Amino acid sequence: MKRFIRALLASVGLLSAVSATPAISAILIVDGSGNLTGATGVNVLGTVYDVVFIDGTCASVFGGCDNQEDFAFGNSQEASSAAQALLDQVFVGLFDNDPALTSGCSDVLRCTAWLPYHTSGFSIDVGVAQNWYSGQVDRSFHGTFLLSDVPDFSQLGEDPWVWAKFTRAVPEPSTWAMMLLGFALSGFLLRRSGRTMSFDLRQLPRQDRLARNPTSRFT
Numbered sequence: 001m002k003r004f005i006r007a008l009l010a011s012v013g014l015l016s017a018v019s020a021t022p023a024i025s026a027i028l029i030v031d032g033s034g035n036l037t038g039a040t041g042v043n044v045l046g047t048v049y050d051v052v053f054i055d056g057t058c059a060s061v062f063g064g065c066d067n068q069e070d071f072a073f074g075n076s077q078e079a080s081s082a083a084q085a086l087l088d089q090v091f092v093g094l095f096d097n098d099p100a101l102t103s104g105c106s107d108v109l110r111c112t113a114w115l116p117y118h119t120s121g122f123s124i125d126v127g128v129a130q131n132w133y134s135g136q137v138d139r140s141f142h143g144t145f146l147l148s149d150v151p152d153f154s155q156l157g158e159d160p161w162v163w164a165k166f167t168r169a170v171p172e173p174s175t176w177a178m179m180l181l182g183f184a185l186s187g188f189l190l191r192r193s194g195r196t197m198s199f200d201l202r203q204l205p206r207q208d209r210l211a212r213n214p215t216s217r218f219t
Contacts, residue, residue, distance in 0.1 A: 079127025
């Protein structure tokens with residue numbers, strides 16, 4: 001039984017490690033023109049996300065932009081961490097040196113990605129990833145924009161700005177395979193343990209039978 005429990009705990013630990021391990025680095029998505037359109041496997045506070053860069057109004061990009069569930073993040077800390085993840089994992093290499101190569105941004109000086117996490121209808125709270133051209137310091141922060149300043153919270157025609165839409169990443173097939181393997185191993189060990197713990201009382205020596213079952217009449 002102890003061996004079974006140890007094996008079961010080991011398999012559960014393996015599953016936890018596999019499911020909790022984030023991608024080492026994001027995989028950039030680049031279109032046929034060489035523009036950065038998004039990325040997969042972006043690690044934000046231990047959770048893996050996919051992200052795409054989209055121009056448009058907040059309502060059109062985020063399914064109405066009028067409910068907390070429309071956004072991937074729920075507070076300024078999460079949104080700011082996601083903004084920093086963009087700078088560290090997505091706006092890298094060539095796309096760090098040339099902001100104009102990011103979809104929705106054609107300004108050669110900077111590309112500013114907005115990550116909304118709350119809206120009141122008259123204002124919108126966002127995390128901001130500001131990617132400057134080579135030689136300038138990139139930065140991430142959070143701020144509030146007023147509807148009167150940005151009609152419909154639209155990025156259309158606002159060259160340095162673009163929405164960064166995050167969604168939870170779907171586990172890779174290899175992760176599902178490891179999980180299924182762990183469940184199968186646990187089931188096998190459980191069945192095996194059940195067989196090894198069952199025995200026939202008649203197979204024990206007489207003194208052991210009497211010790212375990214004083215009313216036994218086996219001979």
